[in-house]
Amino acid sequence: MIDVLPPSWELLDADTDGAAPALLAVRHADNGSQVFVRAGRRSACIATFADETVRGGTLRHRRGRAFVVVEDAKGGQRVVRAVRDDRGWWRSDGDLPLPGGAVLDLDIDAGILLAVASTNAGAVDVFRFDAYGANRTEVYRGGGWIFNGSLSPDGTNAALLRVADGKLDTELVVCAVGSPEAPLELIAHAAPAAMGVPCWSPDGGTLLICTNVDREFARIVSVDVQTGIWKELWAAEHDMDVRLANDTPLLWHNVEGQSRITRPDLDGAAYRLPEQGVVRTPRRPVIDREGRLYCTFSSPRSPAAVWRLSTDAPPELLTPERHAEELGKPWRSTVVAPDLVRVPALVWPGKPHGGAAVVILHGGPEEQWRWDHYPLISALRRLGVTVVTPDLRGSVGFGKRYYGLDDGVRHVDAQLDLDAVHGSLARLGLDPANAALVGYSFGGYQALLGLTSGGSAWSAAVVVSGVSDPLSYLAATSPHRRPHRELTYGSLAHDREFLQRVSPACNAAAVRVPLLLVHGELDPIVPVGQANRMAELVRAAGGDVQLKIMRGEGHQFRRASSQAALISWVTEFLQTSGGGAR
Template sequence: MGLDIVRLLELTGWRAFDVDDRGRVLAGSDETGSVQLVELSGEARTPLTELTGAVSGRYLPGERAVVVQHDTDGDERTQLSLLRLDEERTGPATLDDLEPVVRDPEHVHRLVGVLPGRIVYATNRRDDVDFDVVIRNLDTGEEAVVYDGGGMVLDVALSPGSRYVAVTIPAVRALSDQLVVVDTMPATASGRFSTLTERTEHARFTTPGWPDDEALIVTSNADRDRTGIARIDRRSGERTWLITAEEHDLTGWLSPDGTALLVHANDDGVSRLALHDATTGELRHRVRLPRDGWCGFPLPAPVWSPDSRHIALSFSAPDVPGDAIVVDAATGAARPVTDSTAQLADADLAVPEVRRAPSRDGQRIPCFVYSPTDPDPELAGSSVLVIHGGPESQSVRAFSPIVQALVGRGHHVLVPNVRGSTGYGKRWYSADDGRDRLESVADLADLHDWLAELGLDPDRAALWGGSYGGYMVLAGLAFQPERWAAGVDIVGISSLVTFLNNTARYRRAHREREYGTLATDADFLQRASPLSRATAIAAPLFALHGANDPRVPLSETEQITEAVRAKGVECELLVYDDEGHGLAKRANRLDAYPKALAFLTRHLAR
């Protein structure tokens, strides 16, 4: 039998943040209600933190210590602290037990690297907008700013001797990056920075790694539709492709010793992993995961141990809440160190069918279709479309308590990757940029037109989405009011104009690359905003938001719910004072999601 939403939300999931040379895993567990650090060593599980919000962290190489990254109630102004594991403690560490390292609650401090005795972090404390890269000596407290060239720093990698620092920052176009190399000991000040790519190039340059001081290995789709793995000469910028695939996006993570690559192939929302030689690109081993599932973003990225012998993975599948896995780099053998499926002995969770929905222009929209096995007769034929956020993101074949609860109640659930989604090449993820924004919204109409072919009732279809997915929910209700019976909006954008005006300062320029700028595109942004067509909304709306959301301010939800209520349309709004961009705390999810599901049951029943 299936599980109800309460039990699904109470399932414990695991993720892997780091692994040390002895194979010990620094994991995250949400058993206590928010993600806290736990060390996994053999059969032992040692809880490390007990903070009020979700945390992440990394081991400090060569020491029994963890660098802990934490914020306050989802405000995303992350702070950095040190937890020494060789000190006796009677239980998990609270905030008072942590040694402050970088504490300035007015700004963001994001951990981007760990070195023996040092950390590397990105911070916007200089002007609240641009991010600088800082190396801090943990013994002396001395800091060196190694990059202050502006932009929202994405990836950082230090060369083997730490002389060169590679930094990726957003370029002019959405999902395009510029790769900058900083020489920390230049002969002249003018020689400090060198750009290996152009700001105008429509290409990604991510996950940089240094096999030596002379070149970088990066994930890129320069002059390609799909991402592959390339070597870039530090001096000339010349690129040599090591590993490519015409049918899949690839991502590569270089081992610390510079000899091996873990390569991830994105196979329609399923992870395929392999180990390759970093010099030749030759295949060494395929990594066999427990089943078809996912171990990429938004889960923590795979991480190598300092000695390059182990790789820690975070893994999830539609019927796997989340586990930590350690890969032996010498053989490719994958060893789960947790088993979240042990909680599901009496459960029958749904696994999706992979489909392609026809669209108005002959394109095929990737979609995962979850079908109930024994639907309530009152809900038979109903459907809910669950749209991912981003928009530069992707729905994958991973566990979702919301999807499983909806299916368990008797709804068919469609999880599409509309235009703008990653994982299907550059052309697809660029198809909604700027003034093409409403092309992704039009995909919702195409999906609705497809419902009858699936044997579903077009009059009992609803939308569910968070963040950009929340924008899609509101846009579907506003631009296609005749099609949708209800909508659930979670921290969604109601006006692209007020969103860009009010989002955190460091995010505005970053988001304007995707949506268009207020200076040149305000007219279109206004037309593409659900708030501008709020009077057309006829379907009941359920909305929820975190009061501390720095990305999509609470005002976005408040203004659309006020407009819908003014029309006399049913509208429920839940606001959580201790949350940010989404619901990180189980207590709040247990309050919000059963109400949202009951709302849909009420409006989609026969």
């Protein structure tokens, strides 16, 4: 195994009330994730997690309180607390297990907003606790799947996002804490529309939220909580999101996969970034008295680190290390599918440049390739491989129409995009005969479709956490989630014949190139049986298949050591199988 993962940092929260800013940040490295409180020149590690993912945190440094949310491989969460004693030393203050629950929002003052699976099958109830898990108060009992939300600054109201009937279709409801059966729906809409995290004004009377209601791209609107009246504030020909830092709105722009952050109160002045890249969107951003923004930034050549950004001064690195790779920037390309759909892609040139290519498909499918740091892509580029990352139809970031092109049984149309990508490799100076295919999650399913749908032009393939048989996958999905999965794959009731016809598992004998399947042992999203069964069927048909089970991991591999193992497995497989990395 090779060590290919440099350390990275992520900002959880910042407290700028004192003489020097205090940071709550997590360092990810091979030995796990360590959470630090950094204030001035002092730094204290308050917790270390080897087998859990850090999901968020909040800090009140002057009061000596820090809370961190962590999640295990099966999705179980807990809140870990730390306090600072009179000598200035940080120590553990116990933890709060949350069996069956997921933290929607966490604030030391407002409390914990927790979604819990209801006794009513297919529904979620929401509760508010104080920061130590006491004084449980019911917030919502309206049925449906609540997947996000936020507490008002005084903790008396909650704005919740509920999954609706269409793809990426979201409903916004507001509830008074203690009145669970009287939710108020806001921004009612007939056509499916997505919404982002609702942001409360300091007085609790207004919500700011991003939504693509009646628009191709997400815009920012304000909603009066009492009257329900909403109006547009800002819009552009790209997706944007909004956050409030105290009472200052900050706009997060997604411009062709790159971040741009602007201040509407300063005539749209933009924060200066270290280079082209991505600024993570925090739940509660922090700006200091000088208007400087504390954030997590990453780029194609640099893992995530914590920065302080200004609109009129160079950015400042706040974490003690930053690893920068001597790799060139990716560049944009567009491929035209046979049905004239224009498919955007990023091309990541290898160093030294060779003719080998690897095409990588993201999951979702409602995701997007960003100008971010991807360790597998960097490892392949260092081997001289050029990586192509297309956003097949169904991806977000390119408008509502584009992400709706693969709904239901139409998801197979993305194979037109994939064939067009392979057909464009020669134009990019790459060797189509030395091109491998890699797919994550839903992208893994699309990769298997590409291998089994009538002959494959790829030299090898890798599937990570992918579905191999949509029929058995949908049948095993819980009833309240199944309708939403069917929006992606097709209906068990109406499309069974189609699903069986296209199922990679039912066509495993068509796999004629070396195949590597990698899956998490504890995957709660796509059960590991999907990989086991596909491996058995390909092997029985005489195919060349390898199966790697990542022990102790779920759908996404949390440990840095697991991510390093994945990269080793993939690069070694491609080098020895004659696919892509020769």
